[in-house]
Amino acid sequence: MLPPLYLIPILNALFGWLLVKRTVSGIFTGLQKNPHVLTQNLGNLTLSKGEIEAQFEGIDWVKELDPLIDKRLDSYIEQIKQKIPMAGMFLSGEIVKTLKGQGKEEIYKMIPELKSLLAEQIATRVDVKQFVQNKVAELDFNVLFKPLEKTLAIVSFAGAVAGFILGCIEVFLVKILS
Numbered sequence: 001m002l003p004p005l006y007l008i009p010i011l012n013a014l015f016g017w018l019l020v021k022r023t024v025s026g027i028f029t030g031l032q033k034n035p036h037v038l039t040q041n042l043g044n045l046t047l048s049k050g051e052i053e054a055q056f057e058g059i060d061w062v063k064e065l066d067p068l069i070d071k072r073l074d075s076y077i078e079q080i081k082q083k084i085p086m087a088g089m090f091l092s093g094e095i096v097k098t099l100k101g102q103g104k105e106e107i108y109k110m111i112p113e114l115k116s117l118l119a120e121q122i123a124t125r126v127d128v129k130q131f132v133q134n135k136v137a138e139l140d141f142n143v144l145f146k147p148l149e150k151t152l153a154i155v156s157f158a159g160a161v162a163g164f165i166l167g168c169i170e171v172f173l174v175k176i177l178s
Contacts, residue, residue, distance in 0.1 A: 005174060009167030016163020021156040028148070032141040039136040052119035061111045069107055073100045 031038055077096055081088035091099070 005171055008170050009164045012167030012170070013160045013164035016166070017156050017160035019163075020159030021152065024152050024155060028141075028145050028152075032145070035137065035139070035141060039133045050119075052122050053115060056115045056119060061115070062108055065107075065111075066104075069104055070100070073103050 077091055077099070081091055
């Protein structure tokens, strides 16, 4: 039979394991039972026009839009040739290149204005708060927390080890002081 003094590390390990497991499980259970709390807190996130514009700054719009603009200008020139057959004689070679170049140049000049307008429209028309609240409300917390079960087990084990170590220190101190 073990002397009562040596039960201290074992009891501390059990207490550490239970404390951590119960605390972390309580957090997860609380979120599962009251998802509206998380939904409301995350829903308070909003995007300002400046924040949206800042996100747009990282995009090379000319590079991103160039293939689309080329395709649309080519399509537009073909439509003109079909609607006005006489124009087909003049719209070829260097003239097409010049027209496309001028058109692209004008479109590229509009990009800063378009970014600003788009950012303003997103900031005023898109209800980020409601969007986030809806998405969080759709979450299945059982599926969300399933991968965290292994982490919970590891953290609980760490609590048990910490409790055991503290129990050993307590026993050591009691032995020294008595």
